[in-house]
Amino acid sequence: MATTECATKDWQTHKKSCKRQNFILRVDLCPRYLINPRVTRTLSCPATATFADLHDALQISFGWKNCHLHEFEVLSHSEFIGYKSSFSPGAALLLISPDILEGKNQEEKDKCSSNTVLYQILDGELTRGKTMLYRYDFGDDWEHIMVCGGRADPSVNFELLGGEGHGCAEDVGGPSGWIKLLEAYDSNNPTKDQRQTIDWFEEEAHNKDSYGLRGAAKYTWDKEKLNIALKELDTSSLSGDALSILLVSLGKEYWFDGMYVDVIAKLRSKTTVREVTDSISAMKHVRNAIQNYLAIIVTDAVFMLPTYLAINRELIEYVKSGGTVIFGFMIANLAEPPTFEKYFSSSGWGLNWKFGTYTRDTYEVNSQAHLTKSCKATLESYGMKALSLKNAKPEDRVYAGPGSARNQSPAIFAKYGRNETKQGYVGWLGDVNVEEGTTKLLLAMCGF
Secondary structure, eight states: OOOHHHHTTTHHHHTTTOOOOEEEEEEEESTTTOOTTOOEEEEEEOTTOBHHHHHHHHHHHHTOOSOSOEEEEEESSOSSOOOSOTTOOOOEEEEEETTOOTTSSOOTTEEETTTOBHHHHHTOTTTTTOOEEEEEOTTTTEEEEEEEEEEEOOOSSOEEEEEESOOOOTTSOHHHHHHHHHHHHHOSSOOHHHHHHHHHHHHTSTTOOTTOOTGGGGGOOOHHHHHHHHHHTOOTTOOSSSOEEEEEOTTOOTTHHHHTHHHHHHHHHHSOEEEEOSHHHHHHHHHTHHHHEEEEEEOSGGGGSGGGHHHHHHHHHHHHTTOEEEEOTTHHHHOOHHHHHHHHHHSSOOOOOEEEEEEEEEEEEOTTOOSOHHHHHHOOOEEEEEEEEESOOGGGBSEEOSGGGGGOBSEEEEEEOSOGGGOEEEEEEOBSSOOHHHHHHHHHHTTO
16 A cells, blocks of 8 residues: 555655555536436546546546547536536636647646646645546536545556446537437427437437437446446556557447357467457557557457547558558448448548458469468468458459459458558458458468
8 A cells, every 4th residue: 555655755665566546536427417317437546547548537437439629627626516607617726638738838737638647636735635627528518527535456447436327428519418318318209309319319429329318228327348448448568569469349249259259269379469349448559559569450340430530540550650450350241331332442541442242152362462472371272151342452362252253352461551661451351250261361461
C-alpha cells in the first residue's frame, strides 16, 4: 500500500516495491437533468493512468463512440453537481484537454491530458477532493460529474464497480433529447416524430441499440461486457517488438470463439494474440500498431461501417508504414456487397475489390503470387467453400479457381503503399469455414 510518505518525498526509494492505490471515481452523467433513470458509473482507476486514458475509460463505460471533442475541468468546489448552465460556467481551477501542448504559451492552469497523471490532480495539494467535470460533445454538452469516493488496491486496468442506467445516444440532442427519446418509448401511442426517433436510435445512431429502450431496457447496462472492453485498453504487456497479432472483432458474435477455436489456437502457438471488441480500445491499439503488431486481422464486417472511419484511417497508416492487415473470418459470411465494395473503394484504401463467386470448389495455388518461395512450399491445392473477389492483380491472387473463375480469388495478399522500404500488405481470406489449408495460409500471411 502506498503511504503519504511513499507517494511524495520517499517515492523514488519505494516505487520498486510499492504501488499507488487506485482511485475510486463516482461519475454521474448530467445529474441536474437525468433522474429517472440516472446514468452513473463507479470506476476503479489506476493512479498512474493519464487523463487521456481516463477519457478512453469513460467513453467505454458510458457507451460513447468518441465522435466528438472533450475536455476535463477541475472545479473550485467539492459538491456533486455541475454548472447550472453551459453559458455561465464560473471559474475552474484547471482545464485538462488533448488540444493543449505543453510549453506552448498556455495558461498555467491548462494541462495536456496525455501528460497529466491522475494522482497529480487527485492527490494534488490544491486539487485534492475537488469535483471534476468531463465534458463530451460541446454541442450536446454531456457533463460527467466526477468525485473521488475512496481508494482501492492497485491495478493496471480500469474496472467498473457499479452503476445504473442505459448509456445515452450520440447526437440525440443532449439530456433534453435523451429524455424525449425515453418519453417516446414510454408512450403507448407514439407520434410519427417519436416513431422516427425510435427507428433512428435502433438503426442509425453511432451507438445504436437494436433492442431499444422500452420498459426495463432503459435501466440496463452490461457491466461484464464493459469490463472486458476496459481490460482491452491495457497495452502495458506489449513488448514493443512488433511480434504480436491483433484481432479486431467489433461485431463479435457469441459463437465466434467456438467456431474458430482451432485457427486461433494455431496463432497462439506462434505468438501472443490480443483481441479488441470495442472501438475505443481498437483505436488505442491500432494507433500504435506498427510498434507492437506483426499483423492485424479484422474478423467481421462491422469494422467497414462509416462509424469506424477514424480507426480505418489509422489502419491504413499502419499498412503504409509496413504492417500487414488481413480481412477474414466472419466477413465472407456476413458482409453485404455494397458496404464491402464502398469500404475498399471510397474509405481510403483505393482498392476496386468486388464480390465474385460464392461456391465450394477446389482451388489451386497461383504460381505468380508474390509470397516467398518457402511460403508457397507450405501451401497446396484444397477444397473450400469461399467468397472470391474480382479485380485483384494477378500477382496478388494466392489461389485461383477453375474455369471462368480463374480471374477471381478466394485468397488475396496484395502489396500496399509506395514506400519500398516499408512495404505493407492487405490480405483477404474468403473461406467461410477456415479449412486447414486456409489456416496455413493465414499463418504464412502473418509471417510464420
